[in-house]
Structure formats: C-alpha cells, structure tokens
Amino acid sequence: MSHTSSGAGAWRAATISLLSVTATVFVGWVLFAGNAVSRDEVIRLISRETPYLEDRKAIQESLVRQGATLDRLTEEVQRLRLQQQRLEAKVEAALARRSP
Numbered sequence: 370m371s372h373t374s375s376g377a378g379a380w381r382a383a384t385i386s387l388l389s390v391t392a393t394v395f396v397g398w399v400l401f402a403g404n405a406v407s408r409d410e411v412i413r414l415i416s417r418e419t420p421y422l423e424d425r426k427a428i429q430e431s432l433v434r435q436g437a438t439l440d441r442l443t444e445e446v447q448r449l450r451l452q453q454q455r456l457e458a459k460v461e462a463a464l465a466r467r468s469p
Contacts, residue, residue: 406414
C-alpha cells in the first residue's frame with residue numbers, strides 16, 4: 370500500500386510541476402506577446418517616425434549639392450584642358466619658328 374501511495378505522490382508532484390511550468394510559460398508568452406510589435410507597426414515606425422528620415426533628407430540634399438559642385442568642377446577642368454591645348458599649340462608653333 371505504501372508503494373502505491375508514494376507512486377501516486379510522485380505522479381501528483383509531477384503533474385503539479387508540469388502545470389506550474391505550463392502556467393509560467395503561458396503567462397510569459399502573454400506578457401511578451403502583449404509588448405511585441407507587429408511587422409506592420411515596425412514598417413510604419415521606420416517610414417514615418419524615425420529620426421533617420423531627417424538624416425536621409427540631409428544626405429540627399431548634400432548629394433545634390435555635391436553633384437552640382439562636381440558638375441562645376443568638371444566644366445572647369447574642361448575649360449583648363451582647352452586652355453592647355455591652346456598653349457601647347459602656341460609653344461609648338463613658337464618652337465617650330467625658332468628651329469631652322
């Protein structure tokens with residue numbers, strides 16, 4: 370009889386432990402799921418409410434300014450190349466006149 374009662378006590382203890390673990394996991398999951406954000410919420414936050422939007426706007430404006438500066442510098446380099454070609458032609462003509 371004592372063998373049966375100790376076996377029932379072990380089963381009872383195992384059942385209580387299993388129920389306790391299950392309840393703990395369930396409560397933890399409910400608390401976590403209540404605080405978790407959905408994918409759609411994350412996308413909305415990134416697209417509308419992130420401070421990086423201002424950074425992105427500033428970066429885009431900076432890129433536009435740098436593009437304009439690069440265009441201006443390219444034009445200046447082209448102008449200098451033309452001037453160099455003209456000067457080289459003058460030097461070659463002067464050298465050609467000096468040589469017999």
